[in-house]
Amino acid sequence: MKEIFVVTHPEATHHVEGRVGGWFDSELTGRGVEQAQRIAAALAKRVQPGAALYSSDLRRTAxxxxxxxxxxxxxxxxxxxxREKTYGAGEGKHDAWFRERFVPPPPDGERMDHDEGLExxxxxxxxxxxxxxxxxxxxxxxxxxxxxxxxxxxxTLVIARWIExxxxxxxxxxxxxxxxxITRLVEDDYFHNHTVAHLNDTTHLSS
Known part of the structure; x- marks a missing residue:
């Protein structure tokens, strides 16, 4: 069996300051640092020697x-x-500034190449x-x-690629x-199906 554990970084400064993330290089808060330790402890119970670790290079994920x-x-x-999606000129801006300028995608039609109005x-x-x-x-x-x-x-894109x-x-x-x-992705050894075995597990944060 193959397993991939997809971890999203915990609480960062842009969350509590109400700022846009993207490539804005925020760092973990004190609470986020504690949550990162809880994530690590949860993975230590599931991951065997010989595993590999990959990460976005932005500070909060690093x-x-x-x-x-x-x-x-x-x-x-x-x-x-x-890395997260880059919001260009909107990164690091307060949410109010961002929402005044952001052009959301239409419900139908061209959504993948949509121009959001941010340089x-x-x-x-x-x-x-x-x-x-x-x-x-x-x-x-x-x-x-x-x-x-x-x-x-x-x-979302990591998971989408996993299920092809x-x-x-x-x-x-x-x-x-x-x-x-923590989201757990699995490929079995018989059918070789790519399964989303567990989506959005946060139980370790309150344990």
Whole structure:
């Protein structure tokens, strides 16, 4: 059996300050640091020696991966492809500023190449292609257990690539995952199906 644990970073400063994340390089709060330790402890019960650890290189995910790596004795592999969607000029701005300028995608029609009205922002298609390319690198590695530390938005794309959802099927796709969650993806050895075995597990945060 192959397993991938998709971890979303826990509470970061942009959350509590009401700022847009994206590539804005926020860090974990004190509470987030504690939550990262809880994530690491939960994974230590499930992950065997010989696993591999991959992470977005932004500070909040890097801190989360460092906590996991320290407890599991794993050295993170940093992948810029696992970063959150970039919101360009909107990154780090307060939510009110952002919402005055952001152009949400239409309910129908062109959603993947939609221009959100923010200079330098990725379209959903650009974002998806980037994350898919990162997951391709991860899947090509040999360890049967892998940990991916990423962001709430990008987690949807990691999961979508795992179930081999084509890019043109992503127009409305979204998997709801909370900060500090663990999602377990499995490939069985008989049918070789790609299963979302457990989505958005946060029980470790309150244990």
């Amino acid at each position: 801190q989360t991966a460092a906590a996991i790596g320290a407890q599991l004795e794993l050295e993170p592999v940093w992948l810029t492809e696992l 330098g922002a990725e379209t959903k298609l650009q974002w998806a292609r980037r994350v898919y390319a990162g997951v391709e690198k991860i899947l090509s590695d040999s360890p049967r257990q892998k940990i991916i530390v990423t962001h709430g938005g990008s987690a 959802m084509p890019l043109d099927a992503l127009t409305h796709a979204s998997f709801k995952v909370d900060s500090g969650s």
